[in-house]
Amino acid sequence: MERHVGNDRWTWTAIFLHWVIATLIIAGFALGEYMGDLAVSPMKLKLYSYHKWLGVTVFALTIIRLAWRAFHAPPLFPAGMPSWERLAAKAAHALLYALIFMIPLAGWLGSSAHGFQTVYLGVIPIPDLLAKNKELSDILEEIHEQLNHALLLIVIAHIGAAMKHHFIDKDDILRRMMGIKGQQK
Amino acid sequence: MKKLVALVLTTLIFIPGALFSAPVVKDKSSIGFAARQMGVPVAGSFKRFDADVRFDPKDAGKGSASITIYMDEVDAGSDDGTIEIKRKPWFDVKGHPKAEFVSTSLKELGPGRYEVAGKMTIKGRTRGVVAPVTVKKEGGLWLFEGAFAINRLDFSIGEGPWANTGTVDDKVEVRFRFLLPATDKK
Ligand code: HEM
Numbered sequence: 001m002e003r004h005v006g007n008d009r010w011t012w013t014a015i016f017l018h019w020v021i022a023t024l025i026i027a028g029f030a031l032g033e034y035m036g037d038l039a040v041s042p043m044k045l046k047l048y049s050y051h052k053w054l055g056v057t058v059f060a061l062t063i064i065r066l067a068w069r070a071f072h073a074p075p076l077f078p079a080g081m082p083s084w085e086r087l088a089a090k091a092a093h094a095l096l097y098a099l100i101f102m103i104p105l106a107g108w109l110g111s112s113a114h115g116f117q118t119v120y121l122g123v124i125p126i127p128d129l130l131a132k133n134k135e136l137s138d139i140l141e142e143i144h145e146q147l148n149h150a151l152l153l154i155v156i157a158h159i160g161a162a163m164k165h166h167f168i169d170k171d172d173i174l175r176r177m178m179g180i181k182g183q184q185k
Numbered sequence: 186m187k188k189l190v191a192l193v194l195t196t197l198i199f200i201p202g203a204l205f206s207a208p209v210v211k212d213k214s215s216i217g218f219a220a221r222q223m224g225v226p227v228a229g230s231f232k233r234f235d236a237d238v239r240f241d242p243k244d245a246g247k248g249s250a251s252i253t254i255y256m257d258e259v260d261a262g263s264d265d266g267t268i269e270i271k272r273k274p275w276f277d278v279k280g281h282p283k284a285e286f287v288s289t290s291l292k293e294l295g296p297g298r299y300e301v302a303g304k305m306t307i308k309g310r311t312r313g314v315v316a317p318v319t320v321k322k323e324g325g326l327w328l329f330e331g332a333f334a335i336n337r338l339d340f341s342i343g344e345g346p347w348a349n350t351g352t353v354d355d356k357v358e359v360r361f362r363f364l365l366p367a368t369d370k371k
Binding site for chain 1: 265
């Protein structure tokens with residue numbers, strides 16, 4: 001069997017989605033940090049729109065990713081991995097998924113409350129769930145920002161863990177997320 | 186002297202139409218606008234304006250409207266937007282504190298439907314505009330409602346980098362709603 005998915009390999013779809021979503025999140029994060037302090041200009045309006053479109057894209061891709069995951073079980077952890085590490089990895093991944101969902105939601109709701117509808121790619125209007133409301137928009141935008149700070153911390157830990165697996169434990173965790181054939185067994 | 190002339194002129198203009206001429210009921214009337222940036226609709230409004238409307242349903246052709254908008258009290262739909270839109274590239278409210286509309290004709294199109302044409306001056310630029318208006322009685326008042334589109338660049342609204350319509354559309358819809366006391370003396 002070539003496609004022995006579910007024990008030690010990720011499907012190409014899962015690998016593709018992981019890296020596309022990771023790239024979009026890093027771009028959206030950097031954009032979000034950069035655009036806020038700009039003086040109002042056409043460029044600022046464009047960057048805000050791009051940032052929102054990135055968020056909507058991440059949200060949609062993550063739904064697809066989780067749906068895919070429901071039918072394609074992730075590979076098992078390496079045999080020698082301590083149970084606390086397994087637990088930490090599972091918790092971190094669950095938290096990452098939760099944040100990937102909540103951050104775009106808070107951004108979209110905050111934008112609605114601010115009085116700006118989100119129009120995906122400038123053509124597909126996403127309905128406003130909330131009416132314009134200054135206090136609520138301040139709160140939601142603060143939540144959006146704080147969740148992003150939490151995400152940053154967890155992503156740093158996540159990358160750190162990937163590096164530890166690769167360079168210290170010398171296992172296949174990083175390799176298998178890149179679709180490179182395992183070295184052990 | 187200037188004041189006297191103005192007074193005489195105002196009297197001349199408004200007395201003949203005194204029957205149906207009146208300043209609009211301010212807290213019920215509104216002038217709004219809808220623009221689009223990056224595909225996102227943005228609604229704003231002018232909080233302070235004077236509007237005199239003359240209207241006689243029996244002799245529509247004699248109707249007229251003259252509107253003065255105080256640009257400093259514009260609301261662009263968000264705090265940032267409101268600050269920005271008052272600046273020089275947009276409305277330049279310091280240089281051009283007022284915008285004006287003076288009608289030149291009112292045509293009846295059908296029952297309760299009219300078309301008003303006039304001259305619109307924003308930021309010192311004057312352009313002709315035509316707008317459909319519906320008129321009906323509402324709670325003892327005359328309700329005038331209509332909307333028309335302008336191209337913001339015709340009035341140099343959004344200069345420099347803002348003149349690029351890829352970010353903010355050229356087309357802006359203006360919506361008005363005026364209520365005036367129905368001084369029925371039939
Ligand atoms: C350079 C950056 C990154 C590296 C090196 C990396 C590496 C990895 C690796 C090796 C795995 C597989 C774990 C396993 O096989 O059990 C993984 C899973 C995962 N990564 Fe990343 N990642 C990066 C960035 C991100 C970012 C930015 C996010 C999202 C904010 C993210 C979210 C996830 C999630 C949610 C999983 C769990 C997948 C699942 O169980 O379905 N990663 N990552």
